[in-house]
Amino acid sequence: MAPASARAGFVIAANPLAAKAGMEVLQRGGSAADAAVAVQAALGLVEPQSSGIGGGAFMTFYDGRTGTVTAYDGRETAPAGATPTMFLGPDGKPLPFAVAVLSGRATGVPGAVRMLGQIQREHGALPWNSLFESTARLADTGFTISPRLGKLLAGNYPELTAPDVVKYFSKRDGSKLVAGDLLQNPAYAIFLRRLARGGPDVLYRGETAARIVARVREGTNPGSMSTADLARYKPLKKEALCRAWQSYQVCVPPPPSSGVATLQLLALLDRTDIAQRGPTDPVAWSQFAQASRLMYADRDRFVGDPAFVDVPVEGLLAPDYVAERARLIGATAGPPPAAGTPRGVVTAGLDRTAEPSGTSHFIVGDSSGNVVSMTTTVESIFGSGRMVDGFFLNNQMTDFNFSPVDEAGRPAANAVAPGKRPRSSMTPLILLNPDRSFAGAFGSPGGSAILAYVGKAMVGSVLWKLPMQDAIALPNLIARGPNFNGEAGKFAPGVLAGLKARGIEVKPGQGEDSGIHAVLIRPDGQFDAGFDPRREGVVLIDDKRTAVRR
Template identity: 65%
Template sequence: MSLPRVLVCLSALLAASCAQTTRTPRSHAAVQPSPFVIAANPLAAEAGASVLRRGGSAVDAAVAMQAMLSLVEPQSSSVAGGAFMTYLDGRSGKITIYDGREVAPAQASPSMFLGPSGRPLPFGEAVLSGRATGVPGVLAMLDLAHRERGKLPWNSLFGDAERTAKEGFIVSPRLARMIRGKFPENSAPDAVAYFSRPGGGLLEAGDRLRNPAYGDFLQRLANQGTAAFYRGSTAARIIARTRAAPLGGTMTMADLAAYRPVKREPLCGPYRAYLVCTPPPPASGVGLLQLLRLLERTDIAKRSAADPQAWFLFAEASRLMYADRDRYVGDPAFVRVNVRGLLDGGYLDQRARLIGNVAGAPPMAGTPPQVDARAPDRTHEPAGTSHFIVRDRDGNVVSMTTTVESIFGTGRMVDGFFLNNQLTDFSFSPTDTEGRPVANAVAPGKRPRSSMVPTILLTSDGQFAGAIGSAGGSAILAYVAKSLVSAIDWNLPMQQAIAVPNLVARGSDFNGEVTKFSPELLAALAGRGVTLKPGVGEDSGVHGVLIRDGQVDGGFDPRREGVVLVLPAL
């Protein structure tokens, strides 16, 4: 797509039609961009920065960071998980989506999460099962991106993580909390063994945790490429572990060998002065764009984080978006997702008019133009995810969200890493009581719907303007939108914007960081029908950046242990 057409899309608000943003090459003679790294863990950020210092690309850094995150933040991501990467080519301005989402095995069935009575399994039972693990995609996706965008050799990108695994790292306060959290996975034998002290008891913050098995695997991954994961002894152990009781799965060696990442065109739509580019289905970029477009139809930009009406508008717009997202979004290879209809201006006008003065019953999904009828969805999306952003010296940018799904995945380990429970991101019930199909039902080879939205922002003339993404399961959309509203509409520095309290409104639930809102604001919200309850799960993990006056305004989520590293321009 040419730059003039992008500008037409921006001015005409045709978000769904701005599917790809290819531009004419730009000159870099005047100013070289400052490379930077933003991640949820300092060791992962430094691994990426080290690659950049050696002249590596943003994708090279992403490979190194994923390897490190799987070690030091195992509650959030894994080399046996999945990811979406939004990539900006610094020279052409083209944005590409790399889809490394897990897929259901060839023998998966729509009823695999139903018990003998035909009712859905309890989530705590399903999440620990072998059936929960999808065919992992993150390594295959990174391999594809590296072959296309890498500068340094693949085998040079794993040294920091391999060394750290063998020498050990200091358990952080956050990891220690997760080890002791009330999550089903913490009862899994593999997790208990891994996180136990030699003399008894669980690891504590400040203890050193070594993982030589993972270090050995990384050495093989570096030397053999992704064949070390998708074929051979590691693959055989993955299959054996997923097929073990309780509720063994159906994954085979053929499923692993057959996995292929997908390159997709981004969904791009305007928000204020920016063009927001984000992944299409099976990710939830359409939900993020819809939420932003609904908020543009309110006066939220004239308000502030201290104004209860701003939060009321945010909550009601969020509930409308989630109703539509939950009903209609699924894997586009299996269900028709009418993105254009969900972002149609007239339809959004109708939806925005549903925002009244008091929050009422949960809103129903709307009926966008030319949409297929779908059943209500009951997908449970736990939080076990991480987001990071990298820009290299050539202006290439990676915005990547990576996940093992729940905290520590299924709690089952192979070669020092946890297996994902990504298939529990499908709806356990494939139909409703009337027999209508659920868009996000299980099917062989299908990718489960994802709430991940690694996003890149452009200026009206096509320049890089920023990037953002978050962890948090289904709440990711609310976390990212809140941070964008805070940074763009309320003009807060990115660090402050991310720190603004979270509020997640979905259906009949209003969850938030209750203790961070003032009693007066909470009372005013309650008077509008929005009674906040404490949030659940691992909370947000927003990492974002805006380019303001040519400077990098980056922020990490203070609810985690992140860092922003800005390197000198070279």
């Protein structure tokens, strides 16, 4: 990437049309908060399999004037009528995921629009009603289905059988749309124009809210969401959770985001010599895998909504506890590690949360130095497969543990409860220099693998000093419990054999669908940004230079 000022406006997003929508706002004098609204609106149209205004999000926001970092929690909430056993069948066993995801019970109260409304009120420079028209016009005229969307439409996902998905992606003759076809969404255009005029309340009150409630209450296993649930939804604004790492402060959203797990992973790796190694060294990848397993063991057991469960954040990050856990990283990988016992822990049950990988991440910076790092999701592919006013509803409720207790009767930290926010792997982060100037931002989609994706990119770019694009393109390796999955065919010669000799056999599987976006301001001032070549991302800078796929 050619040098660029840290104060130049930029957009990194998973689809060129969404990035273009954000850049157009920046070039009209909009702020990063304004552009984030435009990017999300566009992603809901052109990347509906991953995110949309019917879903939720976490955002980490850097204020270029004050040097402060704030976390915004737009995670969905469980309706007031939700029960701990709502995902159990008549036999008392958890419903199959394919059944649960298509049910009305799968949808939580969406939070992304309310969250974006709050940050735009606080940090916007343009009128709210000026942020949607370019996407509304695109919905009217149509856009070309991208190769990735076309590939997913040809896949084998439960949501592809949902009536709304079938109808939306079918041609007049009944055949399915494919990559290269034109897709129009006039209902979404109408809704966006209403949203522009009326503000976020257009989603949470009135006719759209009534249609959402009616839709989730239809069919087998109906949901309990009410218009009151929608009307009372509030995003949360919190102080970001920050810890020192290398020469930076790493700032993430606190629980129910899994940012604490990212911080723990980095701290564990700091107690190895991975920084002195490199991407062709199997020892380095063994250290990464073993640290990942320790992190996931703790994350899966302890992280949930802090309004409902005690999350031992300080205990998980305490230096003595991290050092104790790091001593379990050995020359070879043994059996899957159990969760540790950090200070402040309350006994929690074993977790079996299923977490598919339908999500998106984007980063926006403006000329005033403000930066948004935002991960946004409808959860699974096309969410619950149910559509209202041209957008898909989330299936975020299936991010809860289906069983309220484990076999020993211990309550799960991530069990369902009314008003509760499900645990999330989303970890949009921002790096600060010691003087609190902006140093970088990272994030990715990918379900539970998000933590490994982000960790890998940070190791590659910061510890191994690879160009950002090369760091993102490194093979993905997700080590969680007994499984070592990832891009087995992409490792350097000898790495797989070296890993196998250390008890790690990498098998193809989860790991091929990351969507990492990241930027670092290098010590020499160079703006080093990258996008994941596994998706359709792009980096745009306001001097019209574009990072091209390579």
